[in-house]
Structure formats: C-alpha cells, structure tokens
Amino acid sequence: MSFHLYDSATRAVRPFVPLVPGAVSVYHCGLTVQSSPHLGHIRKEVVFDVLRRWLSFSGYQVKVVANVTDIDDKILEKSAAAGVEWYAHAYRFERELHDAYAALGCLPPTYEPRATGHIPEMIELIAALIDRGHAYAAPDGSGDVYFDVVSWPAYGELSGQKVDEMEAATDADPRGKRDPRDFALWKGHKPTEPDTASWPSPWGRGRPGWHIECSAMAGKYLGDEFDIHGGGIDLRFPHHENELAQSRAAGRPFARYWMHNGWVTAAGEKMSKSLGNGALVSEVVKKYPARAVRLYLLAPHYRSSVEFSNTSLDEASAQLARIDSFLKRAGELTAGWFAFAPQESLPAEFARAMDDDLGTPGAMAVLFGTIKQGNVAIEAGEVDAAKRASAAVVSMLDVLGLNPASEPWTGAASSGGDLVPVVDGLVEALLTQRQEARARKDYAAADAIRDQLKALGLKIEDTPAGARWTLED
Template sequence: MSFHLYDERAGRLTEFVPLKPDEVSIYHCGLTVQAPPHLGHIRKEVVFDVLRRWFTVQGYRVRVVANVTDIDDKILAKSAAQGIEWYELAYAMELELHRAYQALGCRPPNYEPRATGHIPEMIELIHALIDRGHAYPALDGSGDVYFDVLSWADYGELSNQRVEDMAPAPDADPRGKRDPRDFALWKGSKPDEPATASWPSPWGRGRPGWHLECSAMSLKYLGSQFDIHGGGLDLRFPHHENELAQSRAAGHGFAKYWMHNAFVTMAGEKMSKSLGNSALVSEVTRQYAPRAVRLYLVAPHYRSPIEFSPTSLTEASAQLDRIDSFLERAGAAGELQFDPAQLPAEFVTAMDDDLGTPAAVAVIFDAVKQGNRAIDAGDRVAAEQAMTSVRAMLDVLGLDPHDPVWAARGGDDLSGVVDGLVNLVLEQRSQARARKDWATADAIRDQLAALGLTIEDTPDGVRWNI
C-alpha cells in the first residue's frame, strides 16, 4: 500500500506510514450532542467510514475511537430553555446521532467514549500540564484552570498561525487569565448551573474544558501517540490546535497525521444550527434514499466543500439508479466476498491519492458502462467480472446495495416494498399473457410506464427499471 494524504502542517501530500505495520489508529472528534445532526455533521462520519473501509481492504486492523461531548455550555443552555435536565438532552441527541450513523450505513466506532465518563483522566492531564509549567489555576478564586499559550513555543503549528497574530475569541471569558488567548482546561462551577453539571477537583467543583476532553479520551484509548486525528475543518482552530498543544506540552507524541473534511454549505455559508440553515439527516433521508444521500456526500473530495441542494440529491439518486440497474441486469445478489486484487488499478490509484473519491466514482461508472456493453453483447463472463468489480468498489465506499447494512432495513427507503408490489403486478400481467388477454397485459404495461417504469421481456423473465 502506498497511501498519500494531505499533511496540513507541511502543506503538501505525504506518504502515510502507520506507527504499527499491521494497524491503523484513528481518532475523530464526535458531536457535541446539543441538537440532531445535519448533513454537515454526518459528512465527517461518512468520510472517516470510507477511510476506515479503505485501510481494512488493504489488510490493516483499524481501531477507531470517536468521542461524544455530552457536557458543554450549549447543552446546558439548550436543556434549560427546554426545561429538561442537561443529561436528558445529551442522551436524546446521542441517540439521534446513532440513528444518523445507521441511516447512512456508517460502521460504529470501536469505542465511543463520553466526556463525562473521563473526569479522572482529565484531572490527571491538567496536573501534568501544571507540573510542566504549561498551565495555571486562575488567581481570582473562580476555580478555572488555563493553558498558558505563550509557554508552548509551537502553538499555532497545525493552523500555521503565529501567536502574535492571533486575537482572543469574541466570546472568551477573560477572568483570571495571564493572556487573553489562554484557553480553559477546567471551568469552575457557577451558581446558575445545575449541581449535576460539576465534579470535584483540586481546584474546586467544576467541569472540563472542551479541548481537554478530546485529548484525555484519545490518549486513554489510543495511547501516547496514534496515527490519524480528524474532524470537520471548523475544528482545526482552535479546537485541534489546542488539543495538539496541550497533549504535546504534557509529553505525548499525540497524532502523527491530521485530516479535516470541508463543509457542507447552503448559499455559500457553512451549514450550522446557529444560522438556521441545516438539513437534518432525519429529514433528508425521508425525502431521498439513504444510499443516494451517502453517494452525494462521498462523491466529492473530502477537502472540497459541498453545496447542498435538492438538485444535487436528485442527481445522486439518478446516478445510483444507473448503477443498480446494471447490477440487476447482471444478476447481482447476496453478500459479497472479493479479493482486493479485483479492484481496478485506476480505483486503487484514486483512493491512495488522499482518498480521491471523485476519480474513484468515475471508475465505477466506467465499469458499469463496460458491464452493460458486455450484457448487450451476450458476454456473460465479462459481465460477471464487471459486476464483481463494481460491487467491490461500492463496498469500499459503503454503497453496495446487497450489503447487510442496507438489506437489514429492507433496502433504501421503501425499495423492498416497491419491488414486491411491482413484481406482484407483473405476475398479473404474465397471467394475462398466458391466457392471451392481450388487452389487460398491455394495459398493465402502459400503467406501469405512466408511473415511470420500463418493462423488458427477456428469455430469463421480465425485468423492470425506474
């Protein structure tokens, strides 16, 4: 394997060399579970699901950890506004996240730790930073603990910024800080916050800072150094910059490589709950087949933004129909077992080039075209080879229609029901033809055509397509 990915610190493609010869360790930041996930959130899940599948096909054991941030300022504010406990809101939204995973065929992480379950590890990490001179308790009696940004000479290395050019966040609380750019490792409890939202610590009751949570959990489950850390582009600064600084300052190698996927935008703006321009996964997958939604998210390069529009999802649905129509003509069915050697060389080259899914998807459509030609020419061997190749490539992208993850739900949307109903009508047409009731048979065919179905009578039986 010669996989290359974009090294954000170096600003160029670099060859990926895992820390262990037979294993790849990946940590990607999960959601702050304050609201249901939208397409912008779930794009990250799909990207890292494809990355995981690709490494697995190449023979690696892949260990994936993705956290859940279940305590946060926004969670506290939204739960208070709804009149429920913060942990009720967090748990309900965590379940929504899992439904979105499942809806788009994402394999669950090997482990999904919650921030609230790792307070001891976070306190231990803060102690290490204080002992090394990189953190300090606030002197105002607030119970806050801050990371001393100026104490870490490499601060800004991930986002390629200089400390002197940085401004403090507009909403940053300046109390007790040595420098306004210092960030919170521990937040002292406030009188207006629920008692359940704080934990005892050497600095008083409080809760962890967001950046600290991910460092503590990734280090606990993947070790002092691991292969890949990722997330959405909006996390690069300050979240991942702060994670990197505090983890390295505490004496850990931390992530060897960083990957960030671009946004899903609406009218050119990043999709977000605060702007009110989000397309919830639960809503979009009611309107479009989940596999089509996944294709829509997979087809562009992960570092390229995606503009959300119904037109794009309709096009993705049509593309998937072309693929599925070929697979049906070729007689594809059942679970797939394939050798990676059956993947076309062009597909492998594309995927090894920083997860180049646009070129990889183009290879799939080329194979579909060749497979249809083979069927038309009566070359069953070539058609079978094309079918296996297409399904192998779809499997890598998580799009194989016969994967149990889709079959367990009866296929995309209501496709299993539709297939049964159409076949029932076609059986009635066959019976009409058998008794030479041509008027009824033709009427059924015309009615199906009016609904957008094409009927083809073949020596092997009747085939239909939308």
C-alpha cells in the same frame, strides 16, 4: 501499500507510514450532543467510515476512537431552556447521533468514550501542564484554569496562524486570564449551574473545557502518539490547534497526521445549527434512499465542500438506481455469481484513486465506467465479461459501504428512505399494463407507456421472459 494522505499540519500530500506496522490508530472528534445531527455533522462520519473501510481492505488492523462531548456550555444552556436535566438532554441527542450514522451505513467506532467518563484523566493532564509551566489557575478565585498560549512557542502551527494576529478566546470569563488568547482547561462551578454538572478537582469543583476532553481521551485509548486525528475543517482552529498545543506541551507527541473534511454548505454558507440551515439526517432519509444520501456525501473529495440541494440528492438517487439496476440484471444473467466477490476483483484504477488521498471522485468514475462496461456485456450475452464486471462493482461497493447485500442495508426496513423497491414495483406495474395492452392489440396504449418510461430515462427491453427495465447510461 502506497497510501498517500493530505496532512493538514504540513499542508501537503505525503506517504502514510503508521506508527506500528500493519496497524492504524484513528481519533476523530465526535459531536457535542446538544441537538439533532444534520448532514454537516454526518459527513465526517461517512468520510472516516470510508477511510476505515479502505485501510481495512488494504490489510491494516484499524482502531477507531470517536468521542462524545456530553458536557458543554451549550448543553447546559439548551437543557435549562428545555426544562430537563443536562445529562438527559445529552443522552437523547447522543442516541439520535447513533441513529444517524447507523442510518447511513457507518460502522460503529472501536470505542466511543464520553467526556464525563474521563474527568480523572483530564485533571491529570491539566496538572501536568501546570507543573511544566504551561497552565495556571486563575487568581480571581473562580476555580478556572487556563492554558498559557504565550508559553508555547509553536502555538498556531496547525492552522498556520501567528499568535499576535489571533483574537481573544471566548470560552471563559476573561477576568482571570493572563492573556485574552489563553483558553480554558477547567471551568469553576457557577451557582447558576446544576451541581451535577461539576466534579471535584485540585482547583475546586468544576467541569472540563472542551479542548482538554479530546486530548485526554485520545491519550487514554490510543497512547501519547497515534496515527491520524481528524474532524471537520471548522475544528482545525481553535479546537484542534488547542488540542495539539496542550498535548505537546504536556510531553505527548500526539497525532502524526491531521485529516479534515470540508463543510456541507447551504446557499454557500457552512451548514450549522445557529444559521438554521441544517438538513436533519432523520428528515433527509425519509425523502431519499439512505444509500443515496451516503453516496451524495462520499462522492466528492472529502476536502471539498458539498452544497446541499434537492437536485444533488435527486442525482445521487438516480446514480444509486443505476447501480442497483445493473446488479439486478447481472444477477439474472449470472445467477448471483458475484454475491461474494473476491478481493482481487477490485480494479487497479479504483485502488490507485483511493490510495491518492482517498480520491473518491476518481473511484466513482471507475465504478460507473465498470457498470457501463458490464451493461454492454449483458446486452451481448457475454456471461464471463458480465461476471468480471459485476464482481468488480461489488468489491468497489464494499469499500464505499454501498453494497446493498451487506449490513446494515440487508436489515434495513423498507421506508420512505428506501425507494428502490418502490420504484421497481411501480415500473413493473406499468410494464404489466403495457403487456396487457399489447395482448389486446392496443399498440397505441402500449407505445404510450413505453414512451413515458423512456422520457423518465428508463430503457425497456422485451425478452422471452418478459419486459425488463434498466436506467439509460
């Protein structure tokens, strides 16, 4: 395999060489389950789902661990404001997260650990850092424990920043810090917080800091060193920088490659809860086909930003309709021959694009180019050529998680987010009206219906079996 991946640590595309031949271990940071997931969150899930599918298609055994942060300052604040227990609040939005990535066809991770289930591993890691001189308990009696940034000369290597140019860390009260840039590993329990949100430790009751959670969970399930660590670009600093520093300071090599996807933006700004510009996944899939939303998120290169707009989602829906229209026509001509496309039917150009840092824009160009060729073959009645094209299309859709004949799409309930059957039914109704007009020799009415459909980008073909519609290429 010649897979190349852009490594955020070295800022270069380099050959991917896994730690264990034939196997790939991946850790990506899951959501802090404080509120409903929006498209900015779920883009990461789609990106890593496509990565997993491509690596699996290429013959690797892939192990994916994605955590859930279910204890955090914001969870405590929002649950208190809502008047519910923090763990009930977190569990509610954890379930919404699962619903969101299932709605967009993402395979569940190999394992999805919760932060609250790994407190002993976090305490063990913090103790190792203290023993090595890279962490300290605050002397103010707060019970806080901090990572000593200055003690680790490589701090800033992931984000390319210099310690002297960094601002103070804001994840804890600065009174007990040696340096304002030191970040919290453990937070002492406060009287204003629920007792259930604290655990015993050598430094008193408290709870973990955000960064230590991921280091501990990645180490438990993937070992001291693993292949790929990733998440959204907003996590590179401080979260991933802090993970890298504390893990290596504890003697763990940690991740060999760092992978970060770009933001989903709204009016040029990062989509976020605080800005109030987040398009909730649960709402978007009511308006657009879920497969179209997935296509919209994966079609641009994963490192680029994606601007949220109804126009973009309309375009993705039209692209999806073109895909499904081709599959329908090919199925009629070949009796569904391509339903189980062999792996060797995948176009070499598609594979080259995917091997080049998961190049989905190039892969999508191959997909739609093949669809165009397939439509030409269908028009000409060239069954063998149509079979080859349709098998290639299905293979590509399998890699992208867009094959309508695969799970979870085959089990998806028809809803406002699954518009293809609805559109098909409406067009067929209009074609029936056109046929009835022609039968009574009302050719003006029949032509008017045809012209209306043509204006919408539909091509009408009269066949001995009746009228057939397709989207224009």
